[in-house]
Amino acid sequence: MLRATLPRDDFDVREAGSAEEALDVIRVWRPELMLLDVNLPGLDGLSFCADLMRKGCEAAVILVTGEQVSETTARLAGARAVARKPFSPLDLLALIDRVVEKREFVAGPSAVEEGQLLTYARDLATIARAERHQRRLLQDAYRQTTTALAEAVDVRDRGTGLHAQRVRRYALGLAAAVDATLLDDPSLEYGFLLHDVGKIGVADHILLKPGPLTHEEELLVREHPAAGAQILRDVALMQGGGLSVVRHHHERWDGAGYPEGLSGQQIPLAARIFAVADALDAMTSDRPYRSALSWSDAVDEIVAQSGRQFDPRVVDAFVSDEPALRAVYEDLSLVA
Ligand SMILES: [Fe+2]
Structure with a gap:
């Protein structure tokens, strides 16, 4: 889903299924931004984020979670924002832009309440309106x-x-x-x-x-x-x-x-x-x-x-x- 949300022309995306795989990826490639699911198999996303920050990782981390991870907890782990599932792809893109622009913690949008499919439809309508304008x-x-x-x-x-x-x-x-x-x-x-x-x-x-x-x-x-x-x-x-x-x-x-x-x-x-x-x-x-x-x-x-x-x-x-x-x-x- 994330891969489909991030336009290929604007983002160079690498995927990893666990904290261990992610470490392998960033050993040879330095991302500007990481979208980290809190609910990872093995080491969880929060602990992994805190580890990365302790090791001096320069990538900005956005925690992706469907759970109630507070902004304070995310901030303490060194994350720069929290994206709550389910989220609107357009909101996520806007959040990524804000995180890349600023050096401090950025408040993320609330989880959408209308379900993923309706959110996509709403995003599509927004894009169509902007395009028409x-x-x-x-x-x-x-x-x-x-x-x-x-x-x-x-x-x-x-x-x-x-x-x-x-x-x-x-x-x-x-x-x-x-x-x-x-x-x-x-x-x-x-x-x-x-x-x-x-x-x-x-x-x-x-x-x-x-x-x-x-x-x-x-x-x-x-x-x-x-x-x-x-x-x-x-x-x-x-x-x-x-x-x-x-x-x-x-x-x-x-x-x-x-x-x-x-x-x-x-x-x-x-x-x-x-x-x-x-x-x-x-x-x-x-x-x-x-x-x-x-x-x-x-x-x-x-x-x-x-x-x-x-x-x-x-x-x-x-x-x-x-x-x-x-x-x-x-x-x-x-x-x-
Ligand atoms: Fe003429």
Whole structure:
């Protein structure tokens, strides 16, 4: 049981069935800590502990006992703590850490009253809760970092960092309306946020030009999806549909988009969904060369582009989900 409790990566464990066997082990190997059962065959654990201390043994001893050995008795024998059986494996690990840290006697946890199996179940629940909490913290940290990077790209291009937040929410809402299983892929959200990261490579005088672009300038702007996918290709969070959103968010259903001119179902579904979200936000935002369209004009334009710029299935989902998307628009316009 003890061997199973002590993680192999953290502890180098040797076992002995009696005080005599333990002496043989420590003759050739110096442990930092000994877990000593009081009820040993032959010499009992308390006497053995006292013997070890008299001989100058430097290992810290934790007495393991199901009997009523008082802390005073354990302390007099030179032990540094008492672990009372049955005990929780997590409590034992915490006790070992405290004993190794401190040089004086450490009060051990009381024996558990609910039986070993229930104790294991409780420990398992504690570990699962801690793991879930850590995972959530990590996901929040990833999302915050990604959002900060997306906002940095946005601020340069559009003067505010709200575009990435709006398209993220439009695209997540649309994805749920088209096929909720898409959201099982966590990379999509990062792809939605970082879709335009490749614009880092587009010069200011082109990106911020208040008038129409020349043909050459247009070609340079059209490099940003492939450039973004190249920048993010080895990022673990992007592996999955997220990277394809970055690469294909300017493809069109009719094949007239870029960078690859894919058409119809050749375009990854998440990228088809994102294209609608991105266009919706572009149309309802002021740009250097034109003012924003009204929400209803933008909706009409998206519907008019069904089967041309956009996947008809995505446009159908857009029409049925439009009130929720409008609520996002109003929510984030208030922030601005
Ligand atoms: Fe883009």
